[in-house]
Amino acid sequence: MAILVTEKDLPVIVQGITGHQGSFHAMQMKAFGTNVVGGVTPGKGGTDVGGIPVFDSVKQAVNKTGARASVVFVPAPYAPDAVIEAIDAGIQLVVIITEHIPFHDMTKLKLYAKLMGARIVGPNGPGITSVGIAKLGIxxxxxxxxxxxxxxxxxxxxxxxxxxxxxxxxxxxxxxxxxxxxxxxxxxxxxxxxxxxxxxxxxxxxxxxxxxxxxxxxxxxxxxxxxxxxxxxxxxxxxxxxxxxxxxxxxxxxxxxxxxxxxxxxxxxxxxxxxxxxxxxxxxxxxxxxx
Amino acid sequence: MVDLLEHEGKRIFRKYGIPVPVFRVIRSEKEVPDFNEKMVIKAQVPTGGRGKKGGVKIVNNREEAIRAIQEIRQIDFNGYRARRFILEKAYDIKKELYVSITLDRSVELPVLLASAEGGVDINSVPAEKILKKPINPFIGVTDYMKREAAAFLGLDGENAKTLGKIISGLYRIYDELDASLAEINPLALTSEGLVALDSKISIEDDALFRHPDVPVRYFGMDKIEVEAKKKGLSFVRLEGDIGIIANGAGLNMATIDLIAQAGGKPANFFDLGGTDDPQKVIQAIELASKVTNKVLFVNIFGGVTRCDTVANGIVQAIKQLNPKFKLVVRIRGANEEEGRRILNENGIDSILNLDEAVRRVVELAGE
Missing domain, CATH: 3.40.50.261 (Succinyl-CoA synthetase domains)
Structure with missing residues (x-):
């Protein structure tokens, strides 16, 4: 069964997909077999990264793709907002790759995720890989x-x-x-x-x-x-x-x-x-x- | 992490409604005023145990104060000399208490800590003598917590009220300044009520982008650590002579452990991080060479950082630096074949197996 990531077709979005790390790893995840259905970068909606459609907001991405998980590459000062946006849009699994998020923000994000029934993995980690199923991370x-x-x-x-x-x-x-x-x-x-x-x-x-x-x-x-x-x-x-x-x-x-x-x-x-x-x-x- | 000095912390305390003594910061003997009462001179140093080393002295007039400053200047506080001093009123202390707000990693929340055993290192106080109240950051400190703390510390009336204000102030400092610790030790009970006789405020590095006014400090850091930090690199000086570069914090620690277990003496921790720039590798080797005596060990597990990038950086660095030490390179992972080929063509051996590489490093260091 594996844990946390158990469905081969779990629809995943990448927040910060147009950045250096985000675009590279979105393609790597796809190559692994992950069902990467979209990316989010505010202001870059309508473009694409290697064929993956980019949206302005998580809500748009969720509406269009039915995404249920997100991998966050957004830089630390903006990452907490990106995580809240994902949780508010109904994302159930948020994997945060970003390093250097202040722990003050993390204590609050963790409580908020719990309140909203979402799970966070990370930050400052390489994510989750369920072998033969999908990879969410780096x-x-x-x-x-x-x-x-x-x-x-x-x-x-x-x-x-x-x-x-x-x-x-x-x-x-x-x-x-x-x-x-x-x-x-x-x-x-x-x-x-x-x-x-x-x-x-x-x-x-x-x-x-x-x-x-x-x-x-x-x-x-x-x-x-x-x-x-x-x-x-x-x-x-x-x-x-x-x-x-x-x-x-x-x-x-x-x-x-x-x-x-x-x-x-x-x-x-x-x-x-x-x-x-x-x-x-x-x-x-x-x-x-x-x- | 930035540890503020006592006088910086006390200014913040005052701003947040925490009672502190009237104090004056003295830089040179000339600045000592005339006075004729019991005062205290305190070295402004970023290390604990200042009192035990003689950094706090009671003085009764200007001459004594100047003499005290001159004496304290001679004291070595774990590598620091005092350059600033606080001159403040010496209170008649009835009791020394402890109160702080800090992060508790195991409950994953900030906690209020209070103890009637102040004036000593809180780590030496038994757990049952410390009140610990987790705080929900969406709610903050509530009144019942303040009442409970006052009761625990044996305070009532005006003192209990003041304690409430102090706790609110400390929590606001923790929250608004992104402090990892806002501590008063000792919080003195005097005939004039509660007074914060010392301050300790530590601010998280990761949150400094929100606090451009907080001075960047390099207390407790070696010269090379400071150089690395200024370049945004993660470097820790150790006591040995085998230079180490690895990518990732965990792999670095594990590499140090393996070398030490095999009888070698690692000179440093040095996280190359994730990079696709050979220039960063050159910079890293240049920095590590400053602590390397006989052998430099480069241990890379490629992922984000590709082995060919590292190999190119190593080749260029060796050409530029022409180092006297020996180099052991262990590369695995992304583009390892290409990386090994580049190294090979330039006469640099590489080893795939980690245990074998560690043996080789320790062997060369012992020669």
């Missing part, structure tokens, strides 16, 4: 292979590295979700793990965490109580110094909180195998699955 098309592993990650390129390793090992993925590297994200690691637990096709779960916050510790609690499937984790930032923001807004050890050690320990106590390097991940999955 992950490279070539790294996937259909298989039994669900992957949730706070990272972008590290996710590609790990997915590639999983694919090359002969295993493969159901859905790969990049939740984003910010402090406040629309869909949390905890939620993704719960969804993978319920998904019949997913036989093992890979959690890619990093320093900062307590999402991994909270995920470990959920795994202990609710998850029957084997879980393998990888934590980046074991040698990161405290007090320094390691690229991602959320990747920072504050005082003695948010360390890799704390996360690794929490996972180990929950029976999760913690890989010390990406290449170890498929080995541990195979062990756990008895392959």
């Amino acid at each position: 992950m490279p098309n070539s790294i996937f292979r259909k298989g039994p592993v669900g992957v949730v990650s706070r990272s972008g390129t590290l996710t590609y590295e790990i997915v590639n390793t999983i694919s090359e090992s002969g295993l493969g993925e159901t859905t790969v979700i990049g939740i984003g590297g910010d402090q406040i994200v629309g869909t949390t690691m905890q939620e993704a793990v719960r969804m993978f637990e319920k998904d019949d096709e997913t036989k093992a779960i890979v959690v890619v965490g990093e320093i900062g916050g307590t999402a991994e510790e909270e995920t470990a609690e959920i795994i202990k109580k609710e998850v029957s499937k084997p879980v393998v984790a990888f934590i980046a930032g074991r040698f990161a110094p405290p007090g320094k923001r390691m690229g991602h807004a959320g990747a920072i050890i504050t005082g003695n909180r948010g360390t890799a050690q704390s996360k690794i320990q929490a996972f180990q106590e929950a029976g999760v195998s913690v890989a010390s390097r990406p290449s170890e991940i498929p080995v541990l999955i195979k062990q756990k699955l008895g392959l």
Whole structure:
């Protein structure tokens, strides 16, 4: 079944489609097989990007195409407005790729999405790929292979590295979700793990965490109580110094909180195998699955 | 993140209706006025633990104040020297309290924190001695929260009312200035009521576009980190000697971990980000070469950033810089064949396998 993106013909729009990133990735998504039905850039309605029609507003795009999901590439100062516009137009799944959205805006967007029954994935993440179904985001098309592993990650390129390793090992993925590297994200690691637990096709779960916050510790609690499937984790930032923001807004050890050690320990106590390097991940999955 | 200095924060407090002492900012000894009462001199430095290092002194007249300033100038505050000082009234303190508004990542909302154990690092206060109230940003702080905080801190009457105003002010600062922290520690209970004796306001980098008046600061940053930040690059100096360039924050951290686990000493974190411009790669190598001793490790998983772009950048950078260190390049992903061919033609080896590349880096660094 996969999670979050489960229909092959899910109609998707791209907000900010006429920008450099938006246009490139709209075409990449199409090449992956995603049903990209339109794009939105205010003021550019009536034009097209590689044959994809561009609309002035999300509402117009939804009316014309029946879109139910959106991928947002709009620059940070304007992205919150774009997300609200999408939610108000009835979009149910908003994937935000944009980096550097202030967390103050995200706390509000998240509450608003909840109120309106919409789901946000991201920001500052690579999006969602359900292998063999559709890709909403920027992950490279070539790294996937259909298989039994669900992957949730706070990272972008590290996710590609790990997915590639999983694919090359002969295993493969159901859905790969990049939740984003910010402090406040629309869909949390905890939620993704719960969804993978319920998904019949997913036989093992890979959690890619990093320093900062307590999402991994909270995920470990959920795994202990609710998850029957084997879980393998990888934590980046074991040698990161405290007090320094390691690229991602959320990747920072504050005082003695948010360390890799704390996360690794929490996972180990929950029976999760913690890989010390990406290449170890498929080995541990195979062990756990008895392959 | 921009951490405002105490005097900058106190000016904001005053604007938002939070009681602060009457203070004067002193830049040089000449500016110290004549006085004859108990006052306090405080170093304006962006680091915690200022008092313990001797950065806060009680003085009774101009001569003592000047002597205190001269003494404080000699103190090393984690790499900073005080250049400005606050001179303000020394209050008779009955009790030191703590109050702040900050983001709580696990509840995903701002929270009001209050404690009767002020004047110390809040991280050292046990959880049961801290009141924590999540705030819905669409609603803001409500009256019952203020009453609850006053009761928790043992305040009543006029003091409880003032606390309410202080909490409202702090929340407005958090909200209007996009602060990640608006903190008063200590909030002093004096014979004249509640007074904010210190201020800490931190403003998120991501929101600075909305606050052009906030000064950009490079506190706590290494020279090269500052250079990188000015160029919009994400760079963190580490203590080792193996230079690292990778694309993406997570891959960077993982690369550092792998090198360190294999016995190497990474010199830096450096996110190349997503780019299709070889010039950016050249710029990155130039910057990383400043912290590299024997080996520079370029680890790229291509996606948005294509391997051939990186390869072209590397080739040009090596020609331009003619570096003394050795280079290990590991490229995978988008256009990897083309990237490897470009490197190969220019006599640069590349490795596909990450573990193998890490072994090679540590081996070369140990030679």
